Amino acid sequence: MEAASSSWVSLAYLIAGVLFILALRGLSSPATSRAGNRYGMIGMTIAVVTTLITHAIASLPEILAALAIGGGIGFVTARRIKMTDMPQLVAAFHSLVGLAAVLVGWAAYLNPGAFGILEGAEIAAHSRVEMGLGIAIGAITFSGSIIAFLKLAGKMSGSPIMLPGRHVLNLGTLALIIGLVGCFTQDEALWVIAAITALSFAIGFLLIIPIGGADMPVVVSMLNSYSGWAAAAMGFTLHNTAMIITGALVGSSGAILSYIMCKAMNRSFISVIAGGFGAAPEAGGGPAKEQRPWKRGSAEDAAYIMKEAETVIIIPGYGMAVSQAQHVLREMGDQLKAGGVNVKYAIHPVAGRMPGHMNVLLAEANVPYDEVFELEDINGEFAQADVAFIIGANDVVNPAAKTDKSSPIYGMPVFDVDKAKTIFFVKRSMGGVGYAGVDNDVFYMDQTMMLLADAKKMVEDIVKALAH
Amino acid sequence: MDFVSILSIFVMACFVGYYVVWSVTPALHTPLMAVTNAISSVIVVGALIAGAADGSAVSKWLGLGAIVLASVNIFGGFAVTERMLAMYKKKEKK
Numbered sequence: 001m002e003a004a005s006s007s008w009v010s011l012a013y014l015i016a017g018v019l020f021i022l023a024l025r026g027l028s029s030p031a032t033s034r035a036g037n038r039y040g041m042i043g044m045t046i047a048v049v050t051t052l053i054t055h056a057i058a059s060l061p062e063i064l065a066a067l068a069i070g071g072g073i074g075f076v077t078a079r080r081i082k083m084t085d086m087p088q089l090v091a092a093f094h095s096l097v098g099l100a101a102v103l104v105g106w107a108a109y110l111n112p113g114a115f116g117i118l119e120g121a122e123i124a125a126h127s128r129v130e131m132g133l134g135i136a137i138g139a140i141t142f143s144g145s146i147i148a149f150l151k152l153a154g155k156m157s158g159s160p161i162m163l164p165g166r167h168v169l170n171l172g173t174l175a176l177i178i179g180l181v182g183c184f185t186q187d188e189a190l191w192v193i194a195a196i197t198a199l200s201f202a203i204g205f206l207l208i209i210p211i212g213g214a215d216m217p218v219v220v221s222m223l224n225s226y227s228g229w230a231a232a233a234m235g236f237t238l239h240n241t242a243m244i245i246t247g248a249l250v251g252s253s254g255a256i257l258s259y260i261m262c263k264a265m266n267r268s269f270i271s272v273i274a275g276g277f278g279a280a281p282e283a284g285g286g287p288a289k290e291q292r293p294w295k296r297g298s299a300e301d302a303a304y305i306m307k308e309a310e311t312v313i314i315i316p317g318y319g320m321a322v323s324q325a326q327h328v329l330r331e332m333g334d335q336l337k338a339g340g341v342n343v344k345y346a347i348h349p350v351a352g353r354m355p356g357h358m359n360v361l362l363a364e365a366n367v368p369y370d371e372v373f374e375l376e377d378i379n380g381e382f383a384q385a386d387v388a389f390i391i392g393a394n395d396v397v398n399p400a401a402k403t404d405k406s407s408p409i410y411g412m413p414v415f416d417v418d419k420a421k422t423i424f425f426v427k428r429s430m431g432g433v434g435y436a437g438v439d440n441d442v443f444y445m446d447q448t449m450m451l452l453a454d455a456k457k458m459v460e461d462i463v464k465a466l467a468h
Numbered sequence: 469m470d471f472v473s474i475l476s477i478f479v480m481a482c483f484v485g486y487y488v489v490w491s492v493t494p495a496l497h498t499p500l501m502a503v504t505n506a507i508s509s510v511i512v513v514g515a516l517i518a519g520a521a522d523g524s525a526v527s528k529w530l531g532l533g534a535i536v537l538a539s540v541n542i543f544g545g546f547a548v549t550e551r552m553l554a555m556y557k558k559k560e561k562k
Contacts, residue, residue: 013513020507021484027492027500030556037499037549040507044542051513057520059528066519066535073536074544078551086498086548093505093545096537100511103534107518107527114521115514126471224501231508236474238517243510244474245481250504252485257497349494356497360552363495368559374494 010241012050017245019043024249030369047242083364084321087220087353088152094223095145098204101138101230102197105131108237109193115238125185127237132181134233135193136200141226143204148219151208152353158213166210167274173203211272213353214395217261218272220354225254257355264349264375266401266411294430297449299461302389302424307466309386309422311342313378315415316358317351319392319428325456326365329391332459333367335466344381345372346415348396379416388420390442392455394427398440407438423448426458499552506545512538 019039026036057063081089108115108131109123117127150156163169177199184192211219232247234240262269306312314333320326333343345367351358362372382388390397400407401414417423423442429452430443442448451458492500515538518531 016510017481020510021481021488023503023507024485024488024492024500027496027503029493030496030553030558033496033499033553033556034550037503037546037553040503040549041546044507044510044512044546047510047513048516051516052520055517055520056522058522059520059532062528062532063516063519063535066532067539070536070539070541071543074540074542075547077540078544078547081548083552086502086552089544089548090498090501090505093502093541096541097505097508097511100509100515100534100537100541103530103537104511104514104518107524107530107534108514110530111518111521111524111527113523114517114527220501224504227508228504231511232478234511234514236478238514239474240513241474241477243513244478245484246507246510248478248481249485249488250508252482253489253500253504256486256489257501260494260497347494354498354501356495356500359495360498360555363552363555363557366555366557369495369556370559372495 009054012046013240013242016043016047016242020246083361088149091145091149091152091220094227095142097227098138098141101234102135104234105135123188128184130233130236132184132196134230136177136196137226137230139197139200140204141223141230143201144208145223147208160212161209170206173199215272216353217350217355218258221254221257221261225251261350292444294444295449297451300465303462303465305422306387307339309341311385312387313344313346313385314389315346315393316391317393319455323455325459326361328459330365330367332463346378348375382416382419385420387422388417389424391426397442424451426451426455499549502545502549506542509538509541
């Protein structure tokens, strides 16, 4: 591009970057969020159009075809996807950003002239570092997200897969990748970049397979962050402000979400990454569980007690998503509200398989967002609540997190459901325990009634009983 | 642009990202992930440069492949975010 227009081009990319910032800013409230999303779309259009009009294009039909094919696939997928499948969709999308970064990195390596990164006959040394890092992070994002996708979609066991000596293996591979990036600055041979790519694909795979299903919110957030850093690294290679700003935004966004998720589980990021959490307890390990008495309730009991209640707090968890109970749950809430009951929803930060998963499902079922509360905003209200209605959640209401120092979930902030007058616990059976594999004292409390059935079926029955 | 000015943009953007993301309401964390997905596909800029350039056929096809992947994400990411955000409603005033 000519020097005269180059400042205009930079300005256009800067505007695109600012629009992306506004897109995230809009998400501070549901009321402004849709305008924010539009800013994002405008920003992307500016970035794409600017690139197209400032480069000599040798293959316009192919480019338009590629945009149309990808855009069509993306659009149709976005329209058809079920809200409960959102975590795996997001993981799949992350993998695409990762792979795109790898392809762009390779394209830049093979045709450095087009990217303006030549210094004499060779690729500039700093560009090689950026390119190498971009390819490495992209490849890790890709293979890691594929594993996360398979686990979330249930196409691969969600339980951790532990390889012997994996810490040594992982650290060794990471060190090797960094060494190779260093080597790449000295020697731009094909084998170096090929080795970086191959090892990075391998490490992404190795990093995610030992991580169990319950830790997926952290993993999905972490991969979100990586996809951002990959874009930023490519932005450095291309000297492109839109890519750098976006990469930094997405990178910090994913990092903050991982931090929030870890904090909500009282686990360190390192321990999540080290993996193995939520593994089935070893046979014979731990003291034998005593049989404790518990009460079984029926849909009619639940309907009767909730009808008479003043306040009902509903705590949804992953089980609600699995059985698709959100719509009938909202119906139940509507019926109770019509009878003068104050109904609130309480959402734990790690409920579900990704940050905000439960909020989206409730929104899908038309639950107004001002009836949905976060942990710290509602936890004080259980003492005044007549009913805590737990549906598909378990670890997030386990009082062992507050009292039992030996529990794997000790220190995790939990809902004080034990302070409610009556607890209904919708659960498939008494056999299963939460992801953390620990027993829950709430099952055996005097005020608890276990509603043992599929979540959707149980709530349907309660709705029927309420209608009487 | 020299490396230091690019680096300063990057560092500033990290700070902006930090503050902006903390202000996102937890209820919208899933749309946040979907939209960050869409915008990180701004990597399409690099893909377009590669796909548009003459000189290396392999590089061109890699670029075109990356355009397909990134545009799945761009259209898919924005569309799914839009769909989710449309569902968030306030209590109806009676």
